[in-house]
Amino acid sequence: MKLPVPVRAVFGLELRSLLRDPRTVLISVVLPLFLIPFLLLAGNWVEDRRADREDARVYRVAVTGADSAFAASLIEGVVGGTNGAERERFRLVEVDDPQRALQTEALDIHVEALSWMEWRALVAEGEVTRRDRAGPEFDGAPVLRLRFHSSHTGSRDGVEVLRERLLELRASRRDALLSEAGFPVPMEQVAIVDARNVASQEQIQGARLGRFLTLVLLGLMILGGSAISIDTLAGEKERGTLTTLLTSAASRTEIVTGKLLAIMAVALAIALVQILNLWLFLGLGLVEPMAGFAVSISPGLAAGLFVLYLPAVALTAGVLLLSSAHAHSYKEAQFYLTPVLALLLVPALAPLLPGITLQSAILAVPLANLSVGAHELLTGQAYLPGLIVAWLVTAVGAAWVTDRSIHALHDEGLITGDTSRAEFFGGPELFQKRVLRWFAAFWAVKILLEFNLPIDDVRTAVLVNVGLVFLVFPFVVIRHFRLDPVEALALRVPRPGVWLGVLIGAPAGLVTANTIFRLMDFVVPVPTELLENLGQAVTPEGIPMWQLVILLSVVPGITEELTFRGVLLHGLRKRFRPVALALVVGLIFGFFHFQIFRIPQSAAIGVMLTVVTLYSGSIFPAIVWHTLNNALAVYLGSEGMESVLESWWWSAGAVLALVLAFRIIWVFRTPYPDVGLSPGPARAEPSDVTARPPSGTAR
Amino acid sequence: MSDSPVRTEGLSKVFYDASRGEVNAVDAVDLDCSRGEILGLLGANGAGKTTTLRMLSTILRPTSGHAWLMGHEVRAQPERVRAELGFYSASTALYPKITPRETLRFFAQVNGYPPKSVEARVEELIDRFRIGDYADARVEKLSSGMKQKVSIARTVAHDPPVLIFDEPTVALDVLNAIELRKIISDLRSDGKAILFSTHVMSEAEQLCDRIAIIHHGRILAVETLDGLREATGLHYLEDIFVHYAGVKDADAAAEANISSEGAGASPPGAAPRGDRKEREGSSK
Structure with a gap:
């Protein structure tokens, strides 16, 4: 098959540009050539050093306690055992304060020889980690308690060895006692157990290799392909060569094909070079292979693996190209690399799933199916129809991803480097484009603050985490995007009838949200301890009721509304239709409540508050509703009356009341501007026009 | 018309x-x-x-x-x-890592110039726009005046009947x-x-x-x-x-x-x- 001239030209250009960039070649090819063997070498060296040190180690043991003479004789039994090497490893030392010596590493193990009575006392106090189960009481058994310090290597390793030796000694003494008492057969002949592995050596090694081969290969390919893929489209945009290329007669398909082939070639070449390099290092004996990974693959198997992996190479290259096509700059493309890495490497881990075979749903997952297929091929259990389907599924995935790249080259916003229509106009419009990004960043900051602020006092913590943070954020947004505060925060006067709806709606909403929470409990049961913790979080003790109401109701009622029903709703108002808008705003509000079990409940309240704001065109009803909701929850919590919320009759009534409340608010509506809610007959009243200035003049 | x-x-x-x-x-x-x-x-x-x-x-x-x-x-x-069409604008750039000769060859090829005549066309362009002295140096090493000539040469590489110069x-x-x-x-x-x-x-x-x-x-x-x-x-x-x-x-x-x-x-x-x-x- 001969490729069209433009495809070959693009392919050649990409390879030439890559090879002439010394930094890329150095980082993608030369450095890994040394780095990977070096890592292996260093790993082996560290392992050897550790083993050496362990061998040379002498553990210092101190013996104390009522029965220390007997204990010492036991230790002597270990130390003076038949094994000459062991004899050297433990040395009895005298110390004044064994506890202190353990702490200061002057001692490795402290053996306490306890009397039976002392031991019983410790058991009774629960001071014992290994409880010996009840049996006929045998007064007078010697007890050895080994104290060690797990942070000190010598102490940790030494206690393992000593404990093992002591148990062996115990076994041999027991055997001797039994023999003396006339036990009829030698101990080791009581039962004989033998295990034999029927898997061939190839299968064992193949299984080991197969689990990680795809992962390693993909890793190497991404390492090799990322530099060229970032350069190829994102780099062209940044350099200004993309317009030149796109005004040439080459079709988008030809351009993308040429670039895709170049990425594939480079990724494959670099992966092969690294494997060859590793093989060379191993073959020359410069580096020891990790245990169990000495595998010989026949040329036939290697060829089979190569064919099997081709769609994986194409898909990897395609995903890399697509991420580059969607980036406006080099930097943005680099930013995409981490998610791309996760996206590609996670399916490659499929062979680690226990009992996985190609005759399962995994067959439909591109990459994962090939990864499992390679594992089966290596263990000699290939299932040919499965392999063929896996190959085709991944190939279709690669084709689809490539098609998305071709589409991206038709996207005017992407190819002309114009990040958005909004940037074209700047200011308030830009906020509509950026609002989700800002909230994502805000969420991250919020979660950091919530869990890291060194504030012990509950009151201060609430004031900072709820009061200050949610007050500062809308303020920063309004300043940054030069928004009109009246518009952005919906500071308009609602019609009086709305308040009736709010009075009915707030309690009904609380009960309804709680019902949702209980319904969720059927799906995902919430642990009871968690519920108790939650209860404490809502009503911290020792704070007067009026303060609680202000802290947990009024403050969040105002500040959270300014953030969510204020700037968030304002920013998203043109992006979604009203129903979706209420759901999205509610859900985002839910996600800002970090206890995961509270999210559905909070989101439900959030949706209600959004609907109120959309209907009334004003933030004030939402503020009052939110405050009432929280105050009620706090009150019920402090009076221990949550059980009120647990009757299904209450739930049903609440839902009806909620519907009624929304109905009332709808009748007295002054719809939020720009979302496309029908204005209703009452809108013609002149008082409404003054309450809600048209968006144009407000700017 | x-x-x-x-x-x-x-x-x-x-x-x-x-x-x-x-x-x-x-x-x-x-x-x-x-x-x-x-x-x-x-x-x-x-x-x-x-x-x-x-x-x-x-x-x-x-x-x-x-x-x-x-x-x-x-x-x-x-x-x-x-x-x-040949499209030229102040913002269209050249590939930095390749030479003017390679640039002209590339654009003749992607624009569908008859493959057999590409080399002759490249020589003709190098001659006409007097870029012979630096035809084999990398574009990134050229002065802005040299780059401009190469840019125009690549615009007409396939000898198109229509040329667009956007604020050149x-x-x-x-x-x-x-x-x-x-x-x-x-x-x-x-x-x-x-x-x-x-x-x-x-x-x-x-x-x-x-x-x-x-x-x-x-x-x-x-x-x-x-x-x-x-x-x-x-x-x-x-x-x-x-x-x-x-x-x-x-x-x-x-x-x-x-x-x-x-x-x-x-x-x-x-x-x-x-x-x-x-x-x-x-x-x-």
């Missing part, structure tokens, strides 16, 4: 803006350009010059209307259109700008149909056979310089331009007043449509 290498009919581009709704970046533009003619698009920044030329070069899709290059419609046959002199020093204008003038002698956009009056005066005055996305006049002088009674192009642009603004104001009762009226104090920035090139 229908056999003109370049022809547009009601060519329009609407950008959507969230708060102001639709913005007509290019509004029903009718143009044509003959062989051996330089048609100048004269307008302020943001008048719609670049958008028009990008639609002709198939980078942007027209919202409505048509444009034909050598009889091929831009939406129906974009690849055929691009094969007949905007980032050039005086000498390079003079050289470029001379080259463009030579290309006219070769019989190319050339579209040339600029906001520099003197450049339009010197170079263009006909001048299209474009303002707020609309063509206000297309005439030879003499024709424009006759029509307005003014001598200097600058005065002529202000004359047309001013008239247009008055019209627009009148229209706005008439329609301000409608829902889509511009609010008082809002910036006029033309104040927005033109979409900038991808070089940033």
